[in-house]
Amino acid sequence: MQTSVIAIANQKGGVGKTTTAINLAACLAEKRKEVLLVDLDPQANATSGLGLEKEPGASLYRALFGEVQALDLIKPTCVKHLSIIPSEIDLAGAEVEIARGENYLHRLRNILSGVIASGRFHYIILDCSPSLGVLTMNVMAAAHSVIIPLQAEYYALEGLSVMTRLIQQLSQNGVNPGLQLEGIVMTMYDGRTNLSQQVVQEVIRHFGEKVYETLIPRNVRLSEAPSFGKPIVAYNPLCTGAVAYRQLAREFMARRNGGADEDEGDSVSGFKLKSPFEKSVQKEVPAFVSAPSPVPDPVQPVEEVSTHATA
Ligand SMILES: Nc1ncnc2c1ncn2[C@@H]1O[C@H](COP(=O)(O)OP(=O)(O)O)[C@@H](O)[C@H]1O
Ligand SMILES: [Mg+2]
Numbered sequence: 001m002q003t004s005v006i007a008i009a010n011q012k013g014g015v016g017k018t019t020t021a022i023n024l025a026a027c028l029a030e031k032r033k034e035v036l037l038v039d040l041d042p043q044a045n046a047t048s049g050l051g052l053e054k055e056p057g058a059s060l061y062r063a064l065f066g067e068v069q070a071l072d073l074i075k076p077t078c079v080k081h082l083s084i085i086p087s088e089i090d091l092a093g094a095e096v097e098i099a100r101g102e103n104y105l106h107r108l109r110n111i112l113s114g115v116i117a118s119g120r121f122h123y124i125i126l127d128c129s130p131s132l133g134v135l136t137m138n139v140m141a142a143a144h145s146v147i148i149p150l151q152a153e154y155y156a157l158e159g160l161s162v163m164t165r166l167i168q169q170l171s172q173n174g175v176n177p178g179l180q181l182e183g184i185v186m187t188m189y190d191g192r193t194n195l196s197q198q199v200v201q202e203v204i205r206h207f208g209e210k211v212y213e214t215l216i217p218r219n220v221r222l223s224e225a226p227s228f229g230k231p232i233v234a235y236n237p238l239c240t241g242a243v244a245y246r247q248l249a250r251e252f253m254a255r256r257n258g259g260a261d262e263d264e265g266d267s268v269s270g271f272k273l274k275s276p277f278e279k280s281v282q283k284e285v286p287a288f289v290s291a292p293s294p295v296p297d298p299v300q301p302v303e304e305v306s307t308h309a310t311a
Contacts, residue, residue, distance in 0.1 A: 013130030016187030026231030027249030039087035051229025
């Protein structure tokens with residue numbers, strides 16, 4: 001199968017990169033896509049958020065230095081069709097060591113080529129640390145496209161131009177010629193505040209259709225799920241956060257499919273349930289932006305494999 005490599009990046013911390021990486025990955029897996037999530041943040045939040053222990057030697061570190069194949073580091077998760085290459089703190093050391101070596105920008109791309117060649121995955125999703133260090137630059141050199149999560153708050157746009165310029169530069173200077181901005185996803189959206197709505201409108205003014213119509217609401221279940229080691233669709237499949245990430249996965253796939261929705265036949269987005277979130281968004285946000293349908297896709301909640309992955 002053809003593999004797309006997608007980075008979830010923003011040099012700011014706390015904007016919802018890891019939450020988006022885990023939950024977009026899980027929602028794509030729920031749609032029976034084979035997904036590999038690669039945790040490239042030494043803090044390993046995606047690793048623990050999917051219920052894996054931080055285990056010495058399990059991260060991509062050894063693969064980056066040619067000691068093992070990346071394929072040998074892939075582990076199953078509690079979610080069917082979703083695999084992970086976990087992280088742990090040794091990756092912090094890789095930052096320094098890679099920078100000293102040759103071909104330092106393309107290390108990750110080179111080791112992921114084996115995973116791509118295996119044909120096992122539809123999507124490889126790369127969760128970045130909040131920095132523009134060597135590891136993140138390796139991610140930007142390895143990815144086919146980048147999703148930038150933006151928190152719907154006052155300083156959202158600040159620093160965004162750094163990311164968009166970087167994408168442009170890497171694609172123009174030959175480091176990663178095909179690199180694209182896949183989309184911008186607004187996170188922690190609070191439809192009750194004017195601020196969230198204004199920020200979304202501002203981002204749309206700058207980036208137009210690059211902004212996903214799906215808004216990820218602020219939802220306490222999304223912040224609880226990682227401590228249970230589960231993506232939101234396994235932790236609480238019907239909460240607004242789960243509905244939103246399912247809708248994001250669907251929009252993501254539809255856009256890549258030239259607008260066609262693979263689930264169109266059983267779409268339920270025409271239903272209008274009156275959740276407070278939906279009402280407020282419909283009232284206040286331009287037609288371009290739609291709230292996630294409060295009715296979940298008519299697919300089964302994410303399938304969990306019988307044994308919880310231990311490492
Ligand atoms: N939509 C949301 N609603 C509520 N809490 C969220 C949401 N998205 C992220 N969070 C919480 O905000 C914090 C930062 O999110 P995280 O995804 O770890 O950001 P990053 O990876 O960009 O640093 C985490 O505690 C996370 O659980
Ligand atoms: Mg993170």
